[in-house]
Amino acid sequence: xxxxxxxxxxxxxxxxxxxxxxxxxxxxxxxxxxxxxxxxxxxxxxxxxxxxxxxxxxxxxxxxxxxxxxxxxxxxxxxxxxxxxxxxxxxxxxxxxxxxxxxxxxxxxxxxxxxxxxxxxxxxxxxxxxxxxxxxxxxxxxxxxxxxxxxxxxxxxxxxxxxxxxxxxxxxxxxxxxxxxxxxxxxxxxxxxxxxxxxxxxxxxxxxxxxxxxxxxxxxxxxxxxxxxxxxxxxxxxxxxxxxxxxxxxxxxxxxxxxxxxxxxxxxxxxxxxxxxxxxxxxxxxxxxxxxxxxxxxxxxxxxxxxxxxxxxxxxxxxxxxxxxxxxxxxxxxxxxxxxxxxxxxxxxxxxxxxxxxxxxxxxxxxxxxxxxxxxxxxxxxxxxxxxxxxxxxxxxxxxxxxxxxxxxxxxxxxxxxxxxxxxxxxxxxxxxxxxxxxxxxxxxxxxxxxxxxxxxxxxxxxxxxxxxxxxxxxxxxxxxxxxxxxxxxxxxxx
Numbered sequence: 384x385x386x387x388x389x390x391x392x393x394x395x396x397x398x399x400x401x402x403x404x405x406x407x408x409x410x411x412x413x414x415x416x417x418x419x420x421x422x423x424x425x426x427x428x429x430x431x432x433x434x435x436x437x438x439x440x441x442x443x444x445x446x447x448x449x450x451x452x453x454x455x456x457x458x459x460x461x462x463x464x465x466x467x468x469x470x471x472x473x474x475x476x477x478x479x480x481x482x483x484x485x486x487x488x489x490x491x492x493x494x495x496x497x498x499x500x501x502x503x504x505x506x507x508x509x510x511x512x513x514x515x516x517x518x519x520x521x522x523x524x525x526x527x528x529x530x531x532x533x534x535x536x537x538x539x540x541x542x543x544x545x546x547x548x549x550x551x552x553x554x555x556x557x558x559x560x561x562x563x564x565x566x567x568x569x570x571x572x573x574x575x576x577x578x579x580x581x582x583x584x585x586x587x588x589x590x591x592x593x594x595x596x597x598x599x600x601x602x603x604x605x606x607x608x609x610x611x612x613x614x615x616x617x618x619x620x621x622x623x624x625x626x627x628x629x630x631x632x633x634x635x636x637x638x639x640x641x642x643x644x645x646x647x648x649x650x651x652x653x654x655x656x657x658x659x660x661x662x663x664x665x666x667x668x669x670x671x672x673x674x675x676x677x678x679x680x681x682x683x684x685x686x687x688x689x690x691x692x693x694x695x696x697x698x699x700x701x702x703x704x705x706x707x708x709x710x711x712x713x714x715x716x717x718x719x720x721x722x723x724x725x726x727x728x729x730x731x732x733x734x735x736x737x738x739x740x741x742x743x744x745x746x747x748x749x750x751x752x753x754x755x756x757x758x759x760x761x762x763x764x765x766x767x768x769x770x771x772x773x774x775x776x777x778x779x780x781x782x783x784x785x786x787x788x789x790x791x792x793x794x795x796x797x798x799x800x801x802x803x804x805x806x807x808x809x810x811x812x813x814x815x816x817x818x819x820x821x822x823x824x825x826x827x828x829x830x831x832x833x834x835x836x837x838x839x840x841x842x843x844x845x846x847x848x849x850x851x852x853x854x855x856x857x858x859x860x861x862x863x864x865x866x867x868x869x870x871x872x873x874x875x876x877x878x
Contacts, residue, residue, distance in 0.1 A: 385407065385408040385412055388416070389408050389412060389413055389416040391413070391416050391417060391420060391556050391559075392556045392875050393556065393609060393873075393875055394556070394559060395559075395609070395610055395612065395613055396461075396462070396465055396559065396560065396612075396613050396616050396617075397612070399413065399464065399465065399559060400458070400463070400464075403452065403458075403463075403464060409445070409449045410445040410446075410448045410449050410452075410463075410464030410508065411442055411445040411446045411449055413445070413464065413466065414441050414442055414445040414466055414508060414510065415442065417466050417510060417557060417558060417559075418437065418441070418442075418510075420556065420557055421434060421437060421511070421557050424555055424557060424878055425552065425555075425557055428878070429533065429535070429538055429878050430533070431532060431533045431535055431538075431551050431552070431555055431557075432514065432529060432530055432531060432532050432533060433513055433514055433532050433533075433542075433547075433548040433549075433550075433551040433552040433555070433557065434468065434511045434512070434513055434514065434548065434552055434557065435471050435479075435481060435483075435511075435512050435513065435514050435528060435529050435548070436471065436478050436479050436481075436511055436512040437510070437511040438477070438478050438508075438509050438510055438511055438512075439478070440477055440478075441466070441508055441509070441510050441511075444508050444509075445464065445466075445508055448463060448464050448506060448508070449464075452464075458506060459505070459506035460504060460505035460506040460620065461505055461506070461616055461619060461620055462502065462505035462506045462507035462616070462617070462620055463505075463506030464506060464508060465506065465507045465508065465559050465560060466507075466508050466510040466558050466559050467502055467507045467508065467509055467510060467558060467559065467560055467561065467562060467617075468510050468511055468512075468513050468548075468549055468552050468553065468557065468558035468560075468561045468562070469498075469499065469502075469509055469511075469512055469513065469549070469561070469562040470512070470513050470515055470545075470546050470548065470549050470561075470562055470563050470564055470604075471483060471512035471513060471514065471515055471528075471548070472515055472519055472545075472564050472594050472595050473496040473498050473499055473512075473562065473564075473593060473594050473604070474492035474494070474495060474496045474499070474593040474594070475492065475495055475496070475499055475509060475512065476491070476492055476493060476494050476495045476499075477491075477495075477509075478491065478509075478512065479491055479512070480492055480512065481512075481528045482515070482517070482518050482519075482595045483514065483515040483516050483517045483518065483519070483526040483527070483528050483529065483545075484517045484518060484526075484527055484528055484731075484737070484742065484743065485527040485528045485742055485743075486527070486730060486731040486736075486737045486740070486742035486743070487528075487729060487730055487731060488528060488730070489730065490728070490729050490730055492593070492726070492728075493728065494593070495593065496590075496592055496593025496594055497590035497592040497593060497625045497627060497628065498562065498589065498590060498591075498592075498593065498594065498604050498621060499593070501590075501620055501621055501623070502562075502620065502621075504620075505620035507620070510558050511558070513546075513548030513549040513552055513561065514526050514528075514529035514530075514532045514547065514548030515529075515544065515545045515546065515547065515548055516544050516545050516547075516744065516747055516750075517743050517744055517747055517750055518595055518597065518719050518750065519544075519545035519546075519564060519566065519569055519595065519597050520545065520597065520715070520747050520749045520750040520753060520814070521544045521545055521746075521747050521748075521749055521750070521814055522543060522544050522545070522568070522569075522572055522812075522814055522817050522819060523541050523543065523544045523547070523746070523802075523807045523812070523814075524541055524542050524543065524544050524547030524548065524551070524573075525544075525744050525746040525747065525807065525808070526744055527742060527743050527744040529548065531804060532547050532548050532551050533551065533804070534551060534576060534577060534801055535551055535554050535555040535577065535876035535878055536554070536577065536578065536801075536838075536842060536843060536844055536876045537801070537841075537842060537843060539803055539804060539805070540576075540800075540801040540802065540803055540804065540843060541576065541801050541802055541803070541804055541807055542554075542573055542576050542577050542801065543572045543573030543574075543575070543576035543577070543797075543801065544569060544572070544573060545564070545569040545573075546561075546563030546564060546565070546569050546570050546573050546574075546581075546607060547573045547576075549561035549562065549563045549573070549607050550563070550573035550574055550576065550577040550579055550581075550607060551573075551577060553577075553579060553607055553608065553609060554577035554578055554579055554609075554875075554876060555875075555876055555878060556609075556875060559613075560606065560607070560608045560613050560614075560617050561606070561607040561608065562604055562605070562606065562607065562617075563581065563604070563605060563606075563607045564594060564602060564603070564604045564605070565581075565583040565602075565603055565604075565605055565821075565825070566597040566598050566601050566602050566603075566711075566825065567597075567598075567601070567711070567819075567821060567822050567825045567826075568583075568796075568819050568821025568822060568825060570582065570583055570605050570607055570833070571583055571796050571821045571824075571831060571832075571833035571846070571848060572796060572797055572819050572821050572833075573607075574607055574796070574833040574846055575795075575796035575797050575833050575844065575845065575846025575848075576797070576800075576801040576843075576844055576846075577844055578835045578838075578844035578846075578872075578873055578874065578876075579607055579608065579609060579833075579835065579846075580606070580607070580608050580609065580610060580611050580613075580614045580832065580833065580834055580835070580863065580867070581605065581606070581607050581614075581832070581833040581846075582605045582606045582607075582614050582618060582830075582831075582832050582833075582856075582859065583603060583605055583821075583824060583825070583830060583831050583832070584603055584605055584618070584622070584830050584856055585603075585633055585637060585828060585829070585830045585853050585854050585856065586600060586601060586602065586603045586630060586633065586828060587603075587628075587630040587631050587632060587633025587634060588603070588621075588622045588631070588633055588634050588637055588856070589603055589604045589605065589618075589621045589622055589631075589634075590623070590625035590627065590628040590631050591603065591604065591628050591630065592625055592627035592628045593627075595719065595722050596715075596718040596719065596722055597711065597714075597715050597718065597719070598710050598711060598714045598715060598718060599630075599714070599718045600630060601710070601825060601826070601828075604621065605618070605621075606618050606621075609873060610867065610873070611647065611832075611834065611860060611863045611864040611867045612644065612647060612864065614832075614860075614863075615642070615643040615644040615646070615647060615860050615864075616643075616644055618643050618856075619642050619643055619644065622634055622637075633854075636854065637854040637856070643856065643857065643860050644860075646857040646858075646860040646861050646864075647860055647861070647864040648861045648864065648865060649864065649865055649868045650689075650690075650865065651861040651862050651864065651865035652686050652689040652690050652691040652862065652865040652866065652869060653689060653690030653691070654690055654691075654692070655690070655691045655692070655790045655791070655862060655865075656691075656692045656694055656787070656788055656789050656790050657683075657686060657691050657692070657693050657694065657789065657790065657791055657792075657793045657849075657862075658694050658695075658696040658783065658784060658787055658789040658791070658792045658793065659683065659693050659694065659695050659696065659793055659794065660696055660697065660698055660701075660792050660793070660794040660820075660823075661695050661696070661697055662697045662698060662701055663698070663701065663794035663795065663798070663820045663823065664676050664679070664794065664795060664798065665795070665798030665799060665818060669798060669799060669818060670799065671799040671800045671839075672798050672799055672818075674800060674839040674840065674841075674843075674845075675795050675797070675798060675799060675800055675839070675845050676795070677839075678836050678837040678838065678839060678845040679794075679795050679836055679845065679847055681836070681837055682836040682837060682847050682866070682870055682872075683793070685866075685869045685870045686793075686866060686869060688869065689865060689866075689868075689869040693793075694787055694789065696783055696787055696789070696792070698779070698780060698783065698823070699779070701823070704772070704775075704776045704779065704826075705822050705823070705826060707769060707772045707776075708769060708772050708773045708776050708826040708827075709769075709815070709822070709826065710760070710766075710769055710770075711749065711753070711815070712752055712753060712756045713756060713757060713760050713763045713765075713766055713769065714756075714760045715753045715756060716734060716753050716754070716756035716757065716758065717756075717757070717758065717759050717760055719734055719753070720733050720734055720735075734753070734754055735754075738754045746807065746808055746810075748810070748813050748814055748815075749814040749815065752815075773826060773827070773828070776826060776827050777827040777828060777829065777853075780792070780823070780827050780829065780850075781827075781829075781852060781853075784852065790851070790858060790862065791849050791850060791851045791858065791859075791862055792823075792849070792850040792851075793847060793848065793849055793850075794820050794823075794847070794848055795820060795836075795845065795846070795847060795848070796819070796820060796821055796833045796845075796846040796847065796848040797817075797818065797819045797820065797821070797846070798818035798819070798820065799818055800839050800843040800844075800845065801843050801844070820848060821833075821848065823848075823850065824848070824850045828853055829850050829851065829852065829853055830850070830851055830853065830854070830855065830856050830859055831848050831849060831850040831851070831859070832848070832849050832859045832860075832863040833846040833847070833848050834846060834847055834848075834849065834863050834866050834867055834870075835847075835867070835870070835872045835873050836870065836872065837870070837872045838872070847866070849862050849863055849866070
C-alpha cells in the first residue's frame with residue numbers, strides 16, 4: 384500500500400496517470416481506495432445507494448494492468464487503469480446486469496456490450512454497475528432493484544435519472560469517470576442535478592449494442608465526468624462503427640478524425656455567438672425556476688466576460704414541437720420487449736410478465752404508461768406524422784442557428800432545481816410533464832453537453848446546456864471547456 388492514503392477526491396485521468404508514472408501508487412491501490420470509499424459512503428455513512436454491483440474482479444484486472452505497465456513501461460490505452468462506473472443498462476459478461484429491474488436479478492449476460500469491450504480495450508477497469516430506474520424510464524432515481532439513490536449535495540433531494548446512480552457516484556468521487564445513457568436527457572439531467580459534465584452525442588457515434596433501449600433510434604451512451612477534459616478522453620475510446628448496431632453508420636458520417644481532447648480551447652468563448660433560448664427559462668410562477676435562472680445568468684455573465692456574444696433567441700411553439708415529437712409511449716414497449724425477447728437466458732422476457740407479476744417500482748409513472756403503449760409503433764395512427772415532425776423540429780432549430788449566425792444554443796438544462804425525494808415519491812412530479820429542457824436536443828438529434836453553472840442559495844447544483852449542430856461534437860468540447868474554465872464552479876459534495 385502507498386505510504387499515505389490515496390486522495391481520490393476530484394482526481395482526473397491525467398492526475399491518475401501522472402501518479403502511476405511516478406510510482407506514487409498502483410492501479411490496484413487506487414481501486415482499493417475507491418472500494419473503501421464505496422463502502423464508507425455508498426453502502427454506509429450517507430448511504431447514497433448509487434451502485435448496484437461492485438466488480439469482484441476489479442482488483443484482479445488492476446493487478447494485471449500493473450504487471451503490464453511494469454513490464455513494458457507503457458499504458459495499454461488512454462484509459463489504462465482508470466476505474467469506470469457504468470450504468471447497469473449495459474451488459475457485462477463478468478457481472479450481473481439488471482437494467483434497474485428486480486425482475487432481472489441475477490442475470491449475467493453471455494457477452495459484453497460493445498461499449499464495455501471498448502472500455503476494456505482502452506485499459507479501463509469496470510469498477511461497478513450503477514443504479515437506474517427500471518429500464519431507464521424516469522427522470523428520478525427510484526428502482527425496483529436498487530431502491531432510492533440520494534443526491535450527494537443534499538441527501539433529501541433526488542440526483543435525477545435515469546443515469547442517477549452514475550451521477551451520484553461520480554459526483555461523490557466513488558469512481559474516476561462514469562458512463563450514462565441518454566434518450567431524452569438521462570445523462571444531462573442528472574449531471575445538472577449533481578454538478579457534473581454530461582455529454583449526449585449525435586445518436587450512432589457510440590454503439591448501443593448490449594444496452595437496453597427506450598427509443599432505439601434516440602438512445603445513446605455517453606460520458607459523465609467531473610471535468611470536460613475527462614469527458615473528451617472517455618469519448619475518444621467509445622466512438623466508432625459497430626456491425627452489431629447499424630445506427631453506428633453515423634460514426635462514419637461524422638468522421639471524428641483526431642482526438643476530441645485536441646478540441647479543448649480555453650479561449651473558445653472569445654468571439655463565439657451563443658443563442659440564449661429565452662423561452663427555455665422557467666417562468667416566474669414555476670417553483671424554483673427563479674433560483675435556477677439566477678445561476679444561469681451568472682454563468683452567462685462569465686461567458687460574456689470571456690468574450691462571448693450572447694444573443695437572445697426564441698424557439699417558436701417549443702413545447703408543441705416537443706410534445707409532437709415525443710415517441711416514448713409509442714416506441715418503448717416495442718423496443719424494450721424486442722431487447723428482452725432476444726435474450727433466452729434472461730429471467731423475465733417481457734414487460735407484460737413484469738406488469739402481471741408487479742415486478743417494478745410503483746413510483747415509475749412513465750413505465751406504467753408504457754405498459755399500455757402500442758404493441759408495435761406502427762399501431763399508433765400518429766406514428767409517421769410524429770417521425771416527420773422530428774425532421775421539421777430539427778430544421779427549425781438549425782434554421783434559428785443559421786439566421787442568427789450562432790455557434791451554439793444555451794439554456795438551463797432543467798428549469799427547476801433537484802426536487803425532494805419525498806415530493807417525487809408522493810407523485811408531485813411526473814416524467815412527461817417535468818420541466819426539463821434536455822428534450823430539445825434529444826428530439827432534434829443534436830449533440831449537447833451539460834456543464835456545471837453553479838448552485839442555488841440552498842446548495843443545489845444547476846447545469847447549463849450547450850447544443851450544437853449534428854455531428855459537431857468538437858464544438859461541444861471547445862465551448863464546454865471554455866465555459867468550465869471561465870466559471871470554475873465544480874466542487875465536491877461535503878460528505
